[in-house]
Amino acid sequence: MNIKNSLQAFEEAKKVIPGGVDSPVRAFKSVGGTPLFIQRGEGAYLYDIDDNRYIDFVQSWGPLIFGHCDKDIEESVIKAAKKGLSFGAPTTVESELANEIVKMFDSIEKIRFVSSGTEAVMSAIRLARGYTKRDDIIKFEGCYHGHSDSLLVQAGSGAVTFGTPSSPGVPADFTKHTLLAKYNDIKSVEKCFENSKDIACVIIEPIAGNMGLVPADEKFLEELRSLCDKNGALLVFDEVMSGFRASLKGAQGLVETKPDIVTFGKVIGGGMPVGAFGARAEIMDKLSPDGPVYQAGTLSGNPVAMSAGLTSLVKLKNNPEIYLELEKKAEKLMSAFKNEAEKNQIPLQTNVRGSMFGFFFNDTPVKNFDDALKSDTKMFASFHSKMLENGVYFACSQFETGFISTAMSDEIIDEVIEKAKDVFGELK
Numbered sequence: 025m026n027i028k029n030s031l032q033a034f035e036e037a038k039k040v041i042p043g044g045v046d047s048p049v050r051a052f053k054s055v056g057g058t059p060l061f062i063q064r065g066e067g068a069y070l071y072d073i074d075d076n077r078y079i080d081f082v083q084s085w086g087p088l089i090f091g092h093c094d095k096d097i098e099e100s101v102i103k104a105a106k107k108g109l110s111f112g113a114p115t116t117v118e119s120e121l122a123n124e125i126v127k128m129f130d131s132i133e134k135i136r137f138v139s140s141g142t143e144a145v146m147s148a149i150r151l152a153r154g155y156t157k158r159d160d161i162i163k164f165e166g167c168y169h170g171h172s173d174s175l176l177v178q179a180g181s182g183a184v185t186f187g188t189p190s191s192p193g194v195p196a197d198f199t200k201h202t203l204l205a206k207y208n209d210i211k212s213v214e215k216c217f218e219n220s221k222d223i224a225c226v227i228i229e230p231i232a233g234n235m236g237l238v239p240a241d242e243k244f245l246e247e248l249r250s251l252c253d254k255n256g257a258l259l260v261f262d263e264v265m266s267g268f269r270a271s272l273k274g275a276q277g278l279v280e281t282k283p284d285i286v287t288f289g290k291v292i293g294g295g296m297p298v299g300a301f302g303a304r305a306e307i308m309d310k311l312s313p314d315g316p317v318y319q320a321g322t323l324s325g326n327p328v329a330m331s332a333g334l335t336s337l338v339k340l341k342n343n344p345e346i347y348l349e350l351e352k353k354a355e356k357l358m359s360a361f362k363n364e365a366e367k368n369q370i371p372l373q374t375n376v377r378g379s380m381f382g383f384f385f386n387d388t389p390v391k392n393f394d395d396a397l398k399s400d401t402k403m404f405a406s407f408h409s410k411m412l413e414n415g416v417y418f419a420c421s422q423f424e425t426g427f428i429s430t431a432m433s434d435e436i437i438d439e440v441i442e443k444a445k446d447v448f449g450e451l452k
Contacts, residue, residue, distance in 0.1 A: 025412075027074050044059070076415070082417060085427075087289075088295055103331070124334065131304065135300050137299070151307065151311060156257065161201065162227070217257075226260065227262055230274075231274075246281050272344055292337060353432060360445075362374050372384070384422065399422050
């Protein structure tokens with residue numbers, strides 16, 4: 025595979041962009057090699073600047089549920105852009121998209137749009153603190169909620185501790201109010217509540233997508249809901265990745281537990297930069313200009329992104345069978361990977377939730393971040409490299425999630441399975 029132009033482009037990029045990339049995971053450091061510089065996308069495929077074609081299971085990290093250059097979304101973006109890119113003023117399309125989302129969720133009566141998932145989560149936590157008049161929050165090891173200061177936290181000496189910064193530039197004072205618990209382990213959450221009577225909220229990815237795909241057990245979520253109610257804390261679901269991906273209602277379409285606040289991103293932008301957070305009116309009315317909790321953004325709800333998101337959600341709402349089709353393809357892919365790995369005596373664990381899938385080179389099922397860290401990352405790097413050489417583009421980290429789009433036919437899935445058979449054989 026010739027990637028001469030990508031190699032040259034990467035060297036040029038490193039001269040003017042830190043690490044040559046605008047988001048660290050793109051640098052391919054965990055899998056080795058050089059990041060591919062993409063020229064265009066079309067349906068299920070990416071094309072790099074060396075004219076290599078790849079079947080794309082990253083889909084811009086999730087939002088492209090209809091694949092690249094979906095005709096309907098593309099037309100809505102072009103139509104909106106011709107009227108102006110941004111006004112810094114209200115437009116009716118914001119209300120249209122808000123109405124579509126609010127009508128889908130029992131837990132949401134009002135919603136506010138922002139420009140990224142990080143911004144949505146940061147704002148949701150500020151709102152939870154303002155509503156409860158408390159300072160501390162609980163998050164889970166392995167769950168990623170964006171790069172705001174209070175959420176860039178690593179574990180201390182034990183499973184339950186006040187967090188310390190996991191990045192230089194984040195003052196310890198910013199993270200001392202963040203407590204860490206273990207995913208799918210309710211006792212670790214109970215200990216957090218024992219350690220602090222000032223907990224404003226518990227934030228969780230109900231379907232974790234940033235330690236690989238690791239769904240929360242339904243019983244665990246129910247117990248989490250009960251603990252929050254008992255202690256007067258809010259439960260925040262971070263559905264930036266799983267929202268409208270795992271099902272039309274995200275994780276909330278698959279479990280009974282209802283959160284107090286939900287954050288969204290990815291699919292609601294249809295490929296454009298969008299985030300959002302919503303809750304019942306009593307909570308949302310604490311936001312400025314109605315309430316004292318300040319949050320603002322010049323590009324929030326810009327008409328181009330809103331138009332793309334509205335088109336995407338309406339298409340999904342009008343075609344709910346899409347989720348069954350995508351899940352069937354994801355199950356087919358992961359089942360084949362599991363079978364081929366077993367044939368070659370390679371330990372592999374797989375998970376599927378709707379159009380999301382994940383696989384770990386691991387001897388035992390992955391239920392939390394500690395389990396995920398036991399995965400063979402060198403084996404994953406070899407698998408990733410060999411599949412890339414065969415024209416299949418997976419996320420360049422063992423700890424990320426894969427995505428199926430409607431542009432992927434059964435024939436494409438079969439093609440990937442055949443390529444994977446050869447690669448698993450080589451890995452043996």
